[in-house]
Amino acid sequence: MYTKEVMDHFSNPRNVGEMPDADGIGTEGNPVCGDVMKLFIKVTDNKIVDAKFQTFGCGAAIAVSSMVTEMVKGKTLDEALSISKETVANALGGLPPQKMHCSNLGADALRKAIEDYKNKQQK
Amino acid sequence: MKEIYMDHVATNPLHPEALEAMLPYFKEHFGNPLSLYEPGIKAREAIENARASTASLINAKANEIIFTSSGAESNNFALKGIAFANQNKGKHIIISKIEHHSILNSARFLEKSGFAVTYLPVDKYGVIDPAIVEKAITKETILISIIHASPEIGTIEPIAEIGKIARQKGIIFHTDAVASVGNIPVDIQPLNADLLSFAAHQFYGPKGAGALYLREGTRIVPLIYGGIQEGGRRAGTENVPAIVGMGKAAELAKRDLQKRINHVKSLRDKLISNALKVEKVYLTGHPEQRLPGHASFVVEYIEGEAMLLLLAGKGIYAASGSACSSKALKASPVLISIGTPAHLAQGSVVFTLSEGTTEEEINYFNEVFPQIINQLRKISPFAKGWGDMEDKTCTPRK
Numbered sequence: 001m002y003t004k005e006v007m008d009h010f011s012n013p014r015n016v017g018e019m020p021d022a023d024g025i026g027t028e029g030n031p032v033c034g035d036v037m038k039l040f041i042k043v044t045d046n047k048i049v050d051a052k053f054q055t056f057g058c059g060a061a062i063a064v065s066s067m068v069t070e071m072v073k074g075k076t077l078d079e080a081l082s083i084s085k086e087t088v089a090n091a092l093g094g095l096p097p098q099k100m101h102c103s104n105l106g107a108d109a110l111r112k113a114i115e116d117y118k119n120k121q122q123k
Numbered sequence: 124m125k126e127i128y129m130d131h132v133a134t135n136p137l138h139p140e141a142l143e144a145m146l147p148y149f150k151e152h153f154g155n156p157l158s159l160y161e162p163g164i165k166a167r168e169a170i171e172n173a174r175a176s177t178a179s180l181i182n183a184k185a186n187e188i189i190f191t192s193s194g195a196e197s198n199n200f201a202l203k204g205i206a207f208a209n210q211n212k213g214k215h216i217i218i219s220k221i222e223h224h225s226i227l228n229s230a231r232f233l234e235k236s237g238f239a240v241t242y243l244p245v246d247k248y249g250v251i252d253p254a255i256v257e258k259a260i261t262k263e264t265i266l267i268s269i270i271h272a273s274p275e276i277g278t279i280e281p282i283a284e285i286g287k288i289a290r291q292k293g294i295i296f297h298t299d300a301v302a303s304v305g306n307i308p309v310d311i312q313p314l315n316a317d318l319l320s321f322a323a324h325q326f327y328g329p330k331g332a333g334a335l336y337l338r339e340g341t342r343i344v345p346l347i348y349g350g351i352q353e354g355g356r357r358a359g360t361e362n363v364p365a366i367v368g369m370g371k372a373a374e375l376a377k378r379d380l381q382k383r384i385n386h387v388k389s390l391r392d393k394l395i396s397n398a399l400k401v402e403k404v405y406l407t408g409h410p411e412q413r414l415p416g417h418a419s420f421v422v423e424y425i426e427g428e429a430m431l432l433l434l435a436g437k438g439i440y441a442a443s444g445s446a447c448s449s450k451a452l453k454a455s456p457v458l459i460s461i462g463t464p465a466h467l468a469q470g471s472v473v474f475t476l477s478e479g480t481t482e483e484e485i486n487y488f489n490e491v492f493p494q495i496i497n498q499l500r501k502i503s504p505f506a507k508g509w510g511d512m513e514d515k516t517c518t519p520r521k
Contacts, residue, residue: 002432007432010429010432011433011436013502016501016502017501027504030512031465031466031469031505031509031512032454032465032466032469033446034426034445034446034447034454034469035426035447036504036505036512037504038504054502054503054504054506055502055503055504056424056425056426056469056502056503056504056505057426057429057447058426058427058428058429058432058445058447059428059429059432060447061426061429061447062429062502099447102446102447103447
């Protein structure tokens with residue numbers, strides 16, 4: 001059902017955990033639907049220098065979370081914003097169709113984290 | 124890696140003796156049971172022998188057994204066949220909220236065909252109160268159908284009492300006993316059932332073989348019209364090898380039932396007491412009135428499919444009622460019916476044991492299961508609680 005890449009990121013998720021000094025936090029999803037992702041980013045000079053995540057959800061949700069944190073590291077905020085659900089799914093070698101929407105929370109959580117960072121900057 | 128199959132409620136391997144019994148009917152005894160020459164007569168005899176041992180497993184008469192293709196077919200047949208045979212007497216049917224999909228969806232079909240259906244609630248253990256059944260009966264009620272044991276939460280229903288009420292009121296009573304026949308003693312007489320569905324693969328028979336018990340003298344409308352097979356009530360050339368396999372498996376189940384129950388029960392109790400030592404793991408279903416090999420839980424703060432994948436990675440195969448693990452992406456209606464909050468229902472996991480399960484396997488499982496829970500809780504944002512995430516509703520994402 002899942003690709004090798006999904007199983008790899010699910011079984012050995014990268015960048016798991018809380019980030020106490022995060023510059024931006026984005027939470028997406030809802031446990032009643034089955035998936036929630038919380039994404040933490042650290043930003044220096046408009047660049048994401050570190051990312052971490054916590055996820056409640058199925059194998060796809062955890063793999064997507066892990067993959068997004070890997071993809072964003074070293075990217076500028078604008079580059080990061082260009083990451084879409086499809087980009088993440090493709091990087092994982094594809095997701096089962098029924099998981100494309102419900103479990104593919106990475107790109108949306110990322111957008112929220114960047115928004116959160118920008119809001120904090122304006123204050 | 125060793126493989127530990129703990130999903131016996133999904134299906135079972137074929138018993139070697141059942142396979143042995145089936146083989147000649149794929150080969151030399153290939154005849155059509157309706158044919159009047161020797162190979163046909165051999166096939167006919169085999170079916171009738173299988174009917175006798177299948178009937179004997181539930182203490183029925185041979186002529187009260189109709190062979191079908193599955194438990195789902197038996198359930199469809201029972202609901203639609205009895206509804207259509209009795210629609211002149213009334214158009215009201217009573218079922219529960221925790222029925223199998225083959226009952227629920229047949230009931231929905233009947234609603235579209237002009238019948239009214241009452242879906243009875245259950246208590247927190249999934250038990251249906253016979254008094255509630257009695258209250259739901261109207262002058263229009265023609266059929267009551269209640270599941271004997273839940274494959275999802277293991278709870279065994281008070282079928283004998285419900286059957287007694289139905290009999291007193293003169294209402295036909297069906298029970299879906301797919302999860303119970305072959306796993307606990309099922310005797311049709313004290314259960315007071317007029318119809319009872321069961322399937323061979325639940326007790327080491329082949330897939331593709333099921334049966335409907337139909338009490339002598341009960342009228343039913345066929346699902347499948349055609350020839351005179353199964354007394355004209357279920358047409359189509361018989362699946363002779365599968366029927367023979369069901370008969371053999373029934374014979375073995377009757378012989379070994381108590382041994383099987385004793386074996387799985389102690390292992391299951393060991394599994395449950397160990398799992399409940401882990402913080403925020405809860406048993407679902409009734410603690411005592413449950414299938415002997417059945418252990419089902421909800422685990423707080425993590426999701427079922429993720430648990431199944433990690434367990435499978437350790438060679439352990441199990442089931443879940445979480446939304447993500449179902450193709451429909453909906454949390455199990457059974458868990459919701461027993462009052463499990465939807466976010467907690469995501470952490471559903473079900474383990475079912477068999478006579479082949481060993482002490483060593485349970486010890487290994489008991490070691491692995493808490494590790495997997497911890498591993499996923501370390502990833503979960505809810506490790507310290509649900510926060511404001513409780514009691515949300517789910518609207519599908521685009």
